[in-house]
Amino acid sequence: MLRFYFASNLQMELCDWLISSVGTFGLVCVCLYGEAAERILSLALAMKDSNPKCHRRRPRDCNDIPELCPSDVYTVYPRYSTGFDVYCEMKIDGGHWTVFQRRENGAVDFFRGWDDYKHGFGDIEHEFWLGNKQMHSLTAQGRYEMRIDLSDFDGNHAFAKYKDFKIGDASSKFKLTATGYNGTAGNSLAHHNSNAFSTKDMDNDNSKSNCATFYTGAWWFNSCTTSDLNGVYFNKTPDQNHDGVYWRTWKGNNYSLKHSLMMMRRIN
CATH class of the missing domain: 3.90.215.10 (Gamma Fibrinogen, chain A, domain 1)
Known part of the structure; x- marks a missing residue:
């Protein structure tokens, strides 16, 4: 399994949430840096808030x-x-x-x-x-x-x-x-x-x-x-x-x- 790597602790916490959700949401974790990482972070936060499982x-x-x-x-x-x-x-x-x-x-x-x-x-x-x-x-x-x-x-x-x-x-x-x-x-x-x-x-x-x-x-x-x-x-x-x-x-x-x-x- 691939994993996101972010600069801040907050982003690392989100990464852990994403990894734990792979089985539920079918996500693939990848290694991203800089602006690309920020864009994928925003998308992941939106997914987390929308509670797609429900x-x-x-x-x-x-x-x-x-x-x-x-x-x-x-x-x-x-x-x-x-x-x-x-x-x-x-x-x-x-x-x-x-x-x-x-x-x-x-x-x-x-x-x-x-x-x-x-x-x-x-x-x-x-x-x-x-x-x-x-x-x-x-x-x-x-x-x-x-x-x-x-x-x-x-x-x-x-x-x-x-x-x-x-x-x-x-x-x-x-x-x-x-x-x-x-x-x-x-x-x-x-x-x-x-x-x-x-x-x-x-x-x-x-x-x-x-x-x-x-x-x-x-x-x-x-x-x-x-x-x-x-x-x-x-x-x-x-x-x-x-x-x-x-x-x-x-x-x-x-x-x-x-x-x-x-x-x-x-x-x-």
């Missing part, structure tokens, strides 16, 4: 991301899909969660129409909705579970976990299946199970009024709601306000939460 596959979802890879944005390829980016949460509750919703600071407007919720919007590393179409594509691959993590403005945390989670196709109006609850937040999705998704311009709920408009959100409304994590974000929870980011069985109707994280994971 990104080189064609994962179906975050289940297929290697065990020791970090939480990050990855491109996944569900069945019959050309691929799309998701955020993989690799630390919470065993990791390998595909995140499909996050609220954290109100930077993104969630009072949107049907097409936005169908295709997704926001910043995938911060506040976003993955897209109902993508969520269906993922859950159509097999059996999935869901986990929802919630935080209030006093540093308290709770979660809700569902053994069976599925989003129907467009013809079902992206119908929700969420059963088999356990957790600490209470089951505020029980009222919404088996309901179609509704937005301000697509009323699929079971109420005479448009729940999405009335509660300034978008959700699997029934008649109308015991939860809406896509409601208006308030930096300080208001009194007697029913259109915030809320989960009735944990904090009641009038408490708007600081943080929500919704994730799915395939059950092998």
